[in-house]
Amino acid sequence: xxxxxxxxxKAGFWDDPQKAREVPRERTRLADRLExxxxxxxxxxxxxILLEMALEEAxxxxxxxxxxxxxxxxxxxxxxxxxxxxxxxxxLNNAIVDIHAGAGGTEAQDWAEMLLRMYxxxxxxxxxxxxxxxxxxxxxxGIKSVTFTLAGKFAFGLMRPEIGIHRLVRISPFxxxxxxxxxxxxxxxxxxxxxxxxxxxxxxDLRVDTYRASGAGGQHVNKTSSAVRITHLPTxxxxxxxxxxxxxxxxxxxxxxxxxxxxQLEEEKKAAEIKAIHDNKKDIAWGSQIRxxxxxxxxxxxxxxxxxxxxxxxxxxxxxxxxxVQAYLLEGANKQGLSG
Numbered sequence: 001x002x003x004x005x006x007x008x009x010k011a012g013f014w015d016d017p018q019k020a021r022e023v024p025r026e027r028t029r030l031a032d033r034l035e036x037x038x039x040x041x042x043x044x045x046x047x048x049i050l051l052e053m054a055l056e057e058a059x060x061x062x063x064x065x066x067x068x069x070x071x072x073x074x075x076x077x078x079x080x081x082x083x084x085x086x087x088x089x090x091x092l093n094n095a096i097v098d099i100h101a102g103a104g105g106t107e108a109q110d111w112a113e114m115l116l117r118m119y120x121x122x123x124x125x126x127x128x129x130x131x132x133x134x135x136x137x138x139x140x141x142g143i144k145s146v147t148f149t150l151a152g153k154f155a156f157g158l159m160r161p162e163i164g165i166h167r168l169v170r171i172s173p174f175x176x177x178x179x180x181x182x183x184x185x186x187x188x189x190x191x192x193x194x195x196x197x198x199x200x201x202x203x204x205d206l207r208v209d210t211y212r213a214s215g216a217g218g219q220h221v222n223k224t225s226s227a228v229r230i231t232h233l234p235t236x237x238x239x240x241x242x243x244x245x246x247x248x249x250x251x252x253x254x255x256x257x258x259x260x261x262x263x264q265l266e267e268e269k270k271a272a273e274i275k276a277i278h279d280n281k282k283d284i285a286w287g288s289q290i291r292x293x294x295x296x297x298x299x300x301x302x303x304x305x306x307x308x309x310x311x312x313x314x315x316x317x318x319x320x321x322x323x324x325v326q327a328y329l330l331e332g333a334n335k336q337g338l339s340g
Contacts, residue, residue, distance in 0.1 A: 091157025121319025
């Protein structure tokens with residue numbers, strides 16, 4: 001960080017506004033990592049002292065306390081290791097997530113809703129703030145599509161490994177004959193773009209439509225035309241938001257999503273790394289899945305990129321994605337020579 005301080009103190013440093021913003025951010029990121037490591041190291045030291053005392057006094061109660069603190073420290077170290085591997089340009093950013101039901105009809109729509117619940121639980125575990133921006137309900141059950149935001153440190157970086165097609169195999173709860181069905185849903189994630197990054201959006205390039213919010217809210221659904229749909233005419237990108245009761249608030253949220261998608265589109269043209277993310281978005285059907293969730297005839301979840309397998313299906317569907325996220329990030333770090 002001393003080197004960054006020297007850079008920031010050089011004459012002319014503030015002449016480049018973009019660089020002037022990036023360096024302090026990097027300094028803050030490094031300072032946060034150093035502070036996190038110091039806290040972990042202090043905890044390790046305290047545990048060592050407690051262990052020496054417990055051994056000298058044959059104190060079983062202190063021994064049990066040490067066991068619990070070691071388990072907690074191990075989890076915190078795992079999380080620190082994951083953060084160490086989050087070195088992408090936008091990994092620190094908030095995330096905007098899209099889920100779309102694929103082949104499989106009602107089955108796939110129910111599966112899309114299961115994935116939404118899984119990510120909401122994952123968000124709780126990570127301390128993220130989740131907000132549904134737009135949702136299209138299924139014809140009979142589940143959802144056809146949903147867009148939601150996750151706000152929190154490393155939200156995009158931790159959701160990056162989820163981009164792709166997710167496959168579910170189970171006995172259908174919608175089939176009276178209890179036959180096994182295979183369903184698909186796609187997950188796509190883009191980083192929320194910082195407000196200080198300028199995305200030139202001309203009013204003449206936008207078509208803004210308002211409509212009444214719809215859904216299963218009954219009397220709680222807003223009866224006024226508060227929902228907003230924005231079409232970016234040059235690119236054909238359409239975003240909509242009906243979560244808020246205020247038309248103004250819905251428009252602000254929709255514009256935030258539009259800015260992120262336009263920024264991502266521009267990055268595709270410039271950066272192969274971002275293009276590779278989009279290359280993962282294949283047809284939502286057989287043969288293109290990144291992960292399979294098998295509930296019948298056996299219970300197993302397997303990531304086809306990292307070969308990680310987890311037998312505790314219920315825990316994963318309840319948001320315990322750490323094994324998959326960590327393996328994916330570690331594989332990426334190894335390819336980039338960052339794992340040492």
